[in-house]
Amino acid sequence: MNSKLARLAATTILAASLAACGGGGGGNDTGSGAAPGTGVVDPNAKAALTTDDAALNGDAISGVTPALSLNGKIVNSSSHAIRLEELDNNQLFGATRFSVKSDGTFSATLPLQTVPAGDYSGSVRLHLCAVEDCSQDVTGVSATLPYTVHVAPSVPANGVSxxxxxxQSLSFEFLPATAGSLEFDVSSGITLPTEAWLQVFSTAPTVAGRITLAADRRTSHVSVQIPADLGSLNPLQGKLNIAVCLDGGCTRHYGPDLEIPWRATAHPTLSALRPLAGTPDWDNTNGNAQHTGYVPVTLDPAAFSTRWLWQNDIGGNVTDSGVVTGNGAVYLRYNQYLVALSEERGATLWSVTDDKTMTGVSAAAYQNGRLFYTRSQLIGAIAQVRALDSATGQPVWQTQDSGDTDSDAPVVDGSGLYANVGSFTRPYNLQTGAAGFTWGGNEAWGNVAADAQNVYIWGDYAPPGIANNARDNVGILNIANKNSAATPRSYAIHNLTAAASTQGIPPVVGSLQEVLMATSAPADGVNYRSNDLLSINTQTGNVNWRHLCRCTGAPAVAQGLVYLADGERGTLDVLDEATGTLVWSAPIGSAVGSPLVTNNLVFVSSKTTTYAFDLQSHQQVWSALYAGKLSMSANGILYIYKPTWTDSTLQNGARATLAAFNLH
Structure with a gap:
């Protein structure tokens, strides 16, 4: 790729009046100004010099002689030259003059002098010349332009990029005859000059790279396209070289290149996708708007097989969320990226990057060919709900509000979208994004679930009469009617074992007119604290039962039983939905995430392994050496997603991993 970012350009619009009377100066203005370059001068007309913009702006590299460009035209003057005068002591511009074409236009190259690195600003003045060598000016015709120039440090000589x-490295599986892409960011220790190019080189096989320079000119996003014909070698490996080039052909580099090693492993040929009867799309967190984690299908563990593995090395913070599925694709969030992968082969279909100023970027929900998520800007300046076309990643609509959002995905079902924006949870129209009424009450904000009639919102806002020092151990369940703007019914749940904050755990709508709520678990899933699993009656607000655990995620609920992962005891625990009594338990090691339940199996993940247990025998019947958030698609594929898998071979220790398994 030869990706030229931006060439220096400077344009301005200037006009200068000249009292006619022979044109002044050397008497050159002696024709009509009906048109430039015609040789016809009107003694009563005014001369003018016109360019495209009002300032000279650009970049330079210390020790490298660049130039600014200036284009324009003159009218009603037969002058053939323009002189530039610098009006300050920066000494950026030498003695510069340039010619005017016969048609009155000019295209000037203004070379800059070698100066130390830094930011320079000042002014220059343009003069129309009365004679060719500009030893004499046309009287009264001049114009002043401000300029701003950033001069980057000279090309490094210390051998450090x-x-x-x-x-630090890229590793991925590729599929025969299938193209893909890798995404990562690079940063610069200096403000990069726009006169430079950024370019991707690689050892064989050749891959194509695209680099986008951010507005701060210190960060860039790299997208590397992996071709379909990687060849027969397995594994393939090489290096990507990210170069800052000083010319379009990249024959001169701005210091040493950044080298990133890569390794690719061929994946076996895959079977065709087949829908699994009775299995819906996994369209919300924990599978549906009620967050039950239940899929009404019967599975045979003997039919399970590995399908594909997707990995991407990442850095910085991640959104520790699961994936959603729909339209033959699986959609995942990591860092600022929302990525669509083919369910059939795991190939990247598209990726969307949210601006890094958007700090509250949520996971996504899926409904009828669209993806929905929320995002907010630092300090709450902007809060948005966004809808994307799931086939292309292109925006369909977005709202514009102020306040905060959170990292929890909005909830969608056939009736609408429900999201935390500002200080409240609001309904939105799925087709247009139009916001409905705002539910008030005890600051109805928090994690959300929905059923056919109501929206359930769990938060930690203290109602009147509760002292601030008790607030952390009080939770609030708000229940809002989907079709009414009435203030939600609000129930305060007192004397919680730990803080009410749910740290990304949603409420779960049970089958016995209750909401199940795991109250406190850290986002990293490592340092667990004691917390409560609550069963709250949605008619009275009374607590039906409490179960003390260190829950690593929301419970799953199906057929009168509640399934939860206990991070301290390292067990899968199964409770009676009506009473909270322990029915059976199975050891799994240090548990993570939420269980996933079918008619005959329960899947649960430890820190290293995902297990399947038979619901009748309570025996383990399957396992896979991948761990993380669990999802199941309508095509009968089990997904295990861990956006923060620790790998000692990586300097930053973070690798996003999505493993796909055929379940039929």
Whole structure:
């Protein structure tokens, strides 16, 4: 790729009046100004000099002589030259003059002098010349232009690249005859000049790279396209070289290149996708708007097989969320990226990057060919709900509000979308994004679930009369009617074992007119604290039962039983939905995430392994050496997603991993 970012350009619009009377100066203005370059001068007309913009702006590299460009035209003057005068002591511009074409236009190259690195600003003045060598000016015709020039440090001589990346290496599986892409960011220790190019080189096989420079000119996003014909060698490996080039052909580099090693492993040929009867799309967190984690299908563990593995080395913070599925694709969030992968082969279909100023970027929900998520800007300046076309990743609509959002995905079902925006949870129209009424009450904000009639919102806002020092151990369940703007019914749940904050755990709508709520677990899933699993009666607000655990995620509920992962005891626990009594338990090691339940199996993940247990025998019947958030698609594929898998071979220790398994 030869990706030229931006060439220096400077344009301005200037006009100067000249009292006619022979044109002044050397008497050159002696024709009509009906048109430039015609040789006809009107003694009563005014001369003018016109360019495209009002300032000279650009970049330079210390020790490298660049130039600014200036284009325009003159009218009603037969002058053939323009002189530039610098009005300050920066000494950026030497003695510069340039010619005017016969048609009155000019295209000037203004070379800059070699100066130390830094930011320079000042002014220059343009003069129309009365004679060819500009020893004499046309009287009264001049114009002043401000300029701003950033001069980057000279080309490094210490052997260290000015570029760096949290991504230290890239490893991925490729599929025969299937193209893909890898995404990562690079940063610069200096403000990169726009006169430079960024370019991706690689050892064989050749891959194509595209680099987008951010507005701060210190960060860049790299997208590397992996071709379909990687060849027969397995594994393939090489290096990506990210170069800052000083010319379009990249024959001169701005210091050493940034080198990132890569390794690719061929994947076996895959079977065709087949829908699994009775299995819906996994369209919300924990599978549906009620967050039950239940899929009404019967599975045979003997038919399970590995399908594909997707990995991407990442750095920085991640959204520790599961995936959603629909339209033959699986959609996942990591860092600022929302990525669509083919369910059939795991190939990247598209990726969307949210601006890094958007700090509250949520996971996504899926409904009828669209993806929905929320995002907010630092300090709450902007809060948005966004809808994307699931086939292309292109925006369909977005709202514009102020306040905060959170990292929990909005809830969608056939009736609408429900999201935390500002200080309240609101309904939105799925087709247009139009916001409905705002539910008030005890600041109805928090994790959300929905059923056919109501929206359930769990938060930690203290109602009147509760002292601030007790607030952390009080939770609030708000229940809002979907079709009414009435203030939600609000129930305060007192004397919680730990803080009410749910840290990304949604409420679960049970089958016995109750909401199940695991109250406190850390986002990293490692340092667990004691917390409560509550069963709350949705008619009275009374607590039916409490179960003390260190829950690592929301419970799953199906057929009168509640399934939860206990991170401290390292067990899968199964409770009676009506009473909270322990029915059976199975050891799994240090548990993570939420269980996933079918008619005959329960899947649960430890820190290293995902297990399947038979619901009748309570025996383990299957396992896979991948761990994380669990999802199941309508095509009968089990997904295990861990956006923060620790790998000692990586400098930043973070690798997003999505493993796909055929279940039929």
């Amino acid at each position: 000015v570029l760096s990346s949290a991504t």
